[in-house]
Amino acid sequence: MTTDSHYLPLINGEFTAFTDETFPAAEAATGKQLATITRSGKAEVNAAVAAAKAAFPAWAATPAAERARLLLKVADWLEENTARLVEIDARDIGRTVFELPQDYRQAIGQYRFFAAAILTHDGWNNVVPGGWAIAKREPYGVVGQIIPWNVPAIMVSFKLAPALAAGNTVVLKPDENASLSTMELGRYLAEIFPPGVVNIVPGFGEEAGAALTAHPDVAKLAFTGSSEVGRIIAHAGAARLVPVSLELGGKSPNIVFPDIEDMDAVVDNTAFAATFCNGQSCLAGTRLFVHDEIYPEFMAKLTDAFQRIQVGSPLDPATRLGCLISEKQGERVMQYVETGKNEANLVTGGQRVEVPGHEAGWFVAPTIFETTNNTRIAQEEIFGPVLSVIRWKDFDTMIHEANDVVYGLASGIYTSNLRNAMRTADRLEAGQVWVNQYVNLVDGSPFGGYKDSGLGREVCKETLDMYTQLKSVMLAEQVPPPFYV
Numbered sequence: 020m021t022t023d024s025h026y027l028p029l030i031n032g033e034f035t036a037f038t039d040e041t042f043p044a045a046e047a048a049t050g051k052q053l054a055t056i057t058r059s060g061k062a063e064v065n066a067a068v069a070a071a072k073a074a075f076p077a078w079a080a081t082p083a084a085e086r087a088r089l090l091l092k093v094a095d096w097l098e099e100n101t102a103r104l105v106e107i108d109a110r111d112i113g114r115t116v117f118e119l120p121q122d123y124r125q126a127i128g129q130y131r132f133f134a135a136a137i138l139t140h141d142g143w144n145n146v147v148p149g150g151w152a153i154a155k156r157e158p159y160g161v162v163g164q165i166i167p168w169n170v171p172a173i174m175v176s177f178k179l180a181p182a183l184a185a186g187n188t189v190v191l192k193p194d195e196n197a198s199l200s201t202m203e204l205g206r207y208l209a210e211i212f213p214p215g216v217v218n219i220v221p222g223f224g225e226e227a228g229a230a231l232t233a234h235p236d237v238a239k240l241a242f243t244g245s246s247e248v249g250r251i252i253a254h255a256g257a258a259r260l261v262p263v264s265l266e267l268g269g270k271s272p273n274i275v276f277p278d279i280e281d282m283d284a285v286v287d288n289t290a291f292a293a294t295f296c297n298g299q300s301c302l303a304g305t306r307l308f309v310h311d312e313i314y315p316e317f318m319a320k321l322t323d324a325f326q327r328i329q330v331g332s333p334l335d336p337a338t339r340l341g342c343l344i345s346e347k348q349g350e351r352v353m354q355y356v357e358t359g360k361n362e363a364n365l366v367t368g369g370q371r372v373e374v375p376g377h378e379a380g381w382f383v384a385p386t387i388f389e390t391t392n393n394t395r396i397a398q399e400e401i402f403g404p405v406l407s408v409i410r411w412k413d414f415d416t417m418i419h420e421a422n423d424v425v426y427g428l429a430s431g432i433y434t435s436n437l438r439n440a441m442r443t444a445d446r447l448e449a450g451q452v453w454v455n456q457y458v459n460l461v462d463g464s465p466f467g468g469y470k471d472s473g474l475g476r477e478v479c480k481e482t483l484d485m486y487t488q489l490k491s492v493m494l495a496e497q498v499p500p501p502f503y504v
């Protein structure tokens with residue numbers, strides 16, 4: 020794998036820093052150091068924001084078609100470099116080489132979607148008596164963006180593509196656990212964008228992240244991560260009256276009706292829903308509601324499916340479940356597993372798995388608990404391959420329980436009855452409802468959360484509204500006759 024031994028912040032088109040402090044990018048499965056990265060602090064953030072501020076007027080005035088052309092180049096570069104970046108991510112974060120190419124396909128789709136969408140992102144205008152009414156959409160200025168570690172390529176694309184397409188300049192802080200592929204992308208961004216348009220400040224949340232959210236010249240904030248930090252960002256935005264978009268945690272219900280036709284296929288899709296991304300996804304379908312009538316047969320098949328999921332080295336193409344991002348996350352997940360053993364019925368899994376040669380990695384066996392909706396493991400986001408199964412019989416009770424969590428990001432429904440699907444979809448408090456296929460993400464379809472899962476929508480045309488503000492320009496043909504004289 021070819022990476023640099025050290026990565027510097029990208030500020031004003033250059034790789035530069037004021038500090039010698041660094042932090043390691045470590046291979047998740049082995050603990051081996053892959054590279055060091057500058058630990059950005061206030062000085063780097065201030066310089067990056069100043070560069071973004073200086074670059075803003077020219078970038079905002081750049082024709083949308085030209086901004087789109089550069090985003091299309093980013094997509095092409097990602098396509099050409101996918102194999103290399105997949106290996107970097109697999110080592111850096113422990114996700115599998117089987118799964119990661121899909122992250123890149125999705126990221127590439129985002130750059131292409133927003134390159135196209137910005138060309139049709141019109142304001143409004145009309146001829147009115149005696150003149151014209153024009154509503155223009157204008158970018159905010161410097162956008163501060165903070166992302167998490169679970170799907171770095173996707174997160175970078177969700178943030179950069181719409182913000183840049185709309186004519187904002189950006190200061191992006193990647194997650195301290197997963198910066199490497201973003202820093203690699205940064206080398207290409209520095210080649211093609213005018214200096215200052217995209218700046219990357221790797222570092223820690225309380226340091227670089229806090230400096231970015233507090234900076235008086237940042238005109239909009241966008242964040243993906245835990246609901247806890249989301250609240251901190253929202254407070255920072257409130258203090259300076261700048262808009263904030265948030266994509267936060269989830270504890271999504273996945274509902275199986277008794278009328279499903281192909282049980283094996285549904286079992287497979289629900290197992291995938293709970294364990295893709297090693298369970299470290301805000302979208303994960305972690306509360307599985309299985310109908311009473313089919314419960315015993317479904318559970319037998321599901322248990323078998325979980326036991327067949329191959330756990331191993333992220334770099335082995337046969338592996339379906341790699342390791343968790345870090346020891347901290349591993350301990351957090353295992354604590355929830357212990358809680359589950361006390362409050363629920365452990366069906367399978369429930370232990371750390373040793374993978375020879377990868378002793379530092381936190382591999383967790385795919386785990387199923389039978390429980391009720393009011394337990395901690397059913398209510399709190401675990402972010403590991405841990406599924407809570409809840410047996411249901413009465414439709415209204417099930418709907419009440421499906422909605423009875425603080426989150427509202429995603430949801431799933433399996434049924435052969437279209438009316439059933441639509442009536443259930445109408446009642447779910449969630450930004451996403453997937454019928455018969457979990458994580459069916461399409462470029463352009465709105466993505467975001469109800470309740471504590473966030474504010475705003477990404478991936479869609481409306482995202483461009485989030486990154487622009489409206490200005491009304493009213494033109495009168497002539498000055499009106501005097502009122503007072």
Ligand code: NAI
Nearest residue numbers: 166167194223224225228229244245248267268301400402
């Ligand atoms: P986190 O929310 O602390 O980290 C996400 C990002 O926020 C990182 O870039 C971090 O540096 C930054 N950050 C942290 N504190 C900050 C602050 N005070 N000011 C500005 N930026 C700050 O998430 P963490 O601790 O890595 O994971 C904890 C839990 O959060 C996970 O177990 C999971 O439940 C949830 N989570 C949800 C994600 C999602 O996609 N919705 C992604 C990552 C975590």
Ligand code: MG
Nearest residue numbers: 045111112196
């Ligand atoms: Mg790492």
